[in-house]
Amino acid sequence: MKHDQVMNVAKKRGFLWSSFEIYSGVAGFVDYGPLGAILKNKIMNKWRKYYVVGEGFYEIESPTIMPEEALKASGHVDHFTDPMTECKDCMDVYRADHVIEEHTGEDVEGLENQILTEKISENKIRCPRCGGHLNKVWNYNLMFQTLIGAKGKKIGYMRPETAQGIFIPFKRLLRFFRNKLPFGVVQLGKAYRNEISPRQGVIRLREFTQAEAEIFINPQDKSHPRFSKIKEYKLNLYPASSQMGDKKIITLTAHEAHKNEIVSSEMLIYQLYLAQKFLRELGIPDNVLRFRQHLPTEMAHYAIDCWDVEVKTDRYGWIEIIGIADRSDYDLKSHSDYSSEDLKVFMEYPEPVNIKKTIAKPNMQKFGPAFKNQAPALMKFLEETDSEEIKKSFQTNGFFEVELEDKYQILPEHLEFEEVDETIRGEKIFPHVIEPSFGIDRIVYSVLLHCFNQEEDKNYFQFATDIAPVEVSVFPLLNQEDLTSMAQDIKDKLRELGFIAEYDSSGTIGRRYARSDEIGVPFALTVDHESLSSDTITIRNRDDSQQIRIPIADIPTILLDLKESKIEFKNLKSLYGDL
RNA sequence: GCGGCUGUAGUAUAGUCUGGUUAGUACUUGGGCCUUCCAAGCCUACAGCCCGGGUUCAAAUCCCGGCAGCCGCACCA
Numbered sequence A: 001m002k003h004d005q006v007m008n009v010a011k012k013r014g015f016l017w018s019s020f021e022i023y024s025g026v027a028g029f030v031d032y033g034p035l036g037a038i039l040k041n042k043i044m045n046k047w048r049k050y051y052v053v054g055e056g057f058y059e060i061e062s063p064t065i066m067p068e069e070a071l072k073a074s075g076h077v078d079h080f081t082d083p084m085t086e087c088k089d090c091m092d093v094y095r096a097d098h099v100i101e102e103h104t105g106e107d108v109e110g111l112e113n114q115i116l117t118e119k120i121s122e123n124k125i126r127c128p129r130c131g132g133h134l135n136k137v138w139n140y141n142l143m144f145q146t147l148i149g150a151k152g153k154k155i156g157y158m159r160p161e162t163a164q165g166i167f168i169p170f171k172r173l174l175r176f177f178r179n180k181l182p183f184g185v186v187q188l189g190k191a192y193r194n195e196i197s198p199r200q201g202v203i204r205l206r207e208f209t210q211a212e213a214e215i216f217i218n219p220q221d222k223s224h225p226r227f228s229k230i231k232e233y234k235l236n237l238y239p240a241s242s243q244m245g246d247k248k249i250i251t252l253t254a255h256e257a258h259k260n261e262i263v264s265s266e267m268l269i270y271q272l273y274l275a276q277k278f279l280r281e282l283g284i285p286d287n288v289l290r291f292r293q294h295l296p297t298e299m300a301h302y303a304i305d306c307w308d309v310e311v312k313t314d315r316y317g318w319i320e321i322i323g324i325a326d327r328s329d330y331d332l333k334s335h336s337d338y339s340s341e342d343l344k345v346f347m348e349y350p351e352p353v354n355i356k357k358t359i360a361k362p363n364m365q366k367f368g369p370a371f372k373n374q375a376p377a378l379m380k381f382l383e384e385t386d387s388e389e390i391k392k393s394f395q396t397n398g399f400f401e402v403e404l405e406d407k408y409q410i411l412p413e414h415l416e417f418e419e420v421d422e423t424i425r426g427e428k429i430f431p432h433v434i435e436p437s438f439g440i441d442r443i444v445y446s447v448l449l450h451c452f453n454q455e456e457d458k459n460y461f462q463f464a465t466d467i468a469p470v471e472v473s474v475f476p477l478l479n480q481e482d483l484t485s486m487a488q489d490i491k492d493k494l495r496e497l498g499f500i501a502e503y504d505s506s507g508t509i510g511r512r513y514a515r516s517d518e519i520g521v522p523f524a525l526t527v528d529h530e531s532l533s534s535d536t537i538t539i540r541n542r543d544d545s546q547q548i549r550i551p552i553a554d555i556p557t558i559l560l561d562l563k564e565s566k567i568e569f570k571n572l573k574s575l576y577g578d579l
Numbered sequence B: 001g002c003g004g005c006u007g008u009a010g011u012a013u014a015g016u017c018u019g020g021u022u023a024g025u026a027c028u029u030g031g032g033c034c035u036u037c038c039a040a041g042c043c044u045a046c047a048g049c050c051c052g053g054g055u056u057c058a059a060a061u062c063c064c065g066g067c068a069g070c071c072g073c074a075c076c077a
Helices: A002-012 A034-054 A068-073 A096-104 A113-122 A170-176 A240-244 A254-259 A266-281 A330-339 A364-383 A387-397 A440-451 A481-496 A509-518 A529-534 A552-563 A569-576
Strands: A016-018 A030-032 A065-067 A081-086 A093-095 A138-141 A145-148 A154-158 A183-192 A207-217 A234-238 A250-253 A289-293 A305-313 A317-326 A345-362 A400-403 A407-410 A415-429 A432-439 A452-455 A458-461 A472-476 A501-503 A523-527 A536-541 A547-551
Touching: A002 A016, A002 A440, A002 A452, A002 A458, A030 A034, A034 A183, A034 A207, A034 A266, A034 A440, A065 A068, A065 A145, A068 A154, A068 A330, A081 A096, A081 A113, A096 A113, A170 A183, A207 A266, A207 A440, A234 A240, A234 A254, A234 A266, A240 A289, A250 A254, A254 A266, A266 A289, A266 A305, A266 A317, A266 A432, A289 A317, A305 A440, A317 A440, A330 A432, A345 A364, A345 A387, A364 A400, A364 A407, A387 A400, A387 A415, A432 A440, A440 A452, A458 A509, A472 A481, A472 A509, A481 A501, A481 A523, A481 A529, A481 A552, A509 A523, A523 A552, A529 A536, A536 A552, A547 A552, A547 A569
Parallel strands: A234 A289, A472 A501, A472 A523
Antiparallel strands: A016 A030, A065 A154, A081 A093, A081 A138, A145 A154, A183 A207, A207 A432, A234 A250, A289 A305, A305 A317, A317 A432, A345 A415, A400 A407, A452 A458, A523 A536, A536 A547
16 A cells, blocks of 8 residues: 555655654654654745745744633533443443434434433433443543643643634734734644544644634625636535535536535635645645535534545545634634623724614613612613613513613613714624634645655655755765765755755665655755866756756756746756756 | 454564574665666675563463554544
8 A cells, every 4th residue: 555655665764653662652643753844844834935925824823731711712621522421341432422312313412411321321221232331421522631830720721723822812913913804813833632542643643733824804705805816726626515415526616616606705715726726736636635515514513614625545535634614703702702802803884874873871860879789780781782672661561671680670760762873983793714724744644645656666755846855965976085075065065055955975876866766855966077077067856867967056046946946857958958 | 442453673574373592584774895877796784572560490482461553343523
């Protein structure tokens, strides 16, 4: 299987291996080795180039440990869990709600554990496997818990996603962006999930790296300013309707996807486009990519629309590497509720609106004495209440009842109704959030898998020039003093100029080319005898073993142009001629 | 988390059933020789029985536990 060969080379040549090996390892953790770490960083920097430079989003960095309150608000403390139950006899563990649903057909999702436990005993549900008794229902929370501070009273969790770190300082971010939508903020970093049994190598890690962008937009306007530029761009879509129907992947242009309402907004389609362009430049071809829409049943309740970018693998089938979701205003709303901070944005209308409006104004001489210290709270409540509703209640009941800590009856004599002209310049709204969320480790894996090339006697990573960990190899043709010293000098010079260059003189030249190819070094410079007399050197292309002789003085510019794809290797030929 | 199978240098393996010499081989890697362009050859070196306990005069080998990997179930996105 290609997977096995790739992981083998990856381990052997220092890209990736499982962590803590000398202590037998722990499932769900990996080390990136010397080359893997560079590769991963280059991929992350390319991501930054796309989202920070290209899209104009800004990057922030927030802690990986978060206090319990914050994750209560996001719903992770209560909902990032599974209700589990264990058979007392065979010790098998089950999802409690699934067992009950299977037995009774009742939808019990989201019910308290106690109620689930009761349901199990009421319905005399037994272990589906052995018929044994099932234990009390407990929550398995996927978050790693820790204690903050010396006394350890404050519960903290390792963050399960980087996104929350962006929602929490929303007010400061909004100020930074001078109170105007839309704007985007990104974060790249580690996230943690204590998976029950991670067995899919780098696909399911307990500690993994995410790159997430949170794009805050006006819910009324999910268009994208550059949509017209990408409207002919083709996307391989696998919408929910196809998944439930003919299982066919359909190829549509961005425009068609929008017109036919396959994808819910321009903004979302633009994000799909961007993701695909990014992956393509990483060397993941379109034919192993698809965009799969979440089924209504699997979508989080707050999401409006959600698409996974999936990559085809021989080992794991289609795997999700990127999730692109319209999360609506869910996150900001719940942080608003929990923190009682106002996380709304004031949206100014294009034209101010003048309206006539009846307001209920308290008659303080009567209102104050009647409600005493509750008066301020009641006034605030009335301000937020539609005065028509109050009027109606007066007509039918003779009073208007307000329930705060107690119930209060407001009588007509307490209020005066007044007609006022009001100019409304805008309104405060919660922005909606479009979130592309990249699983960096899975992307690194996909790059390794799909860049790996097998030709007769040559196995190598065909990395794009801008993500190849080692950028250039420098060899002496033979292991002779005059050649080696020149090659060493060239290598040092290139290092000084910022290239990741490697020198190698061991074994035959062929072996060195092979070694260099295997780890995906795109170019090799070879010092031969002609170099000594003519100040030229041969440059060899990894992908086709072609060589061209170039002046030594031109090496840095040529390498840089090749790295940034400003020129292709085959075009060098017309500039410098054949070897 | 449960059940089955598996675990020997960096990699691939022999040896395990039937306990007994210095754990063998190939590739890789380091050093050297040779070599005027694609894993050649020669010399040489480094490197291993997953961890812990038990049985035994003696354990890579038998037994128990742990850990990890694979497969199935369950779980997860």
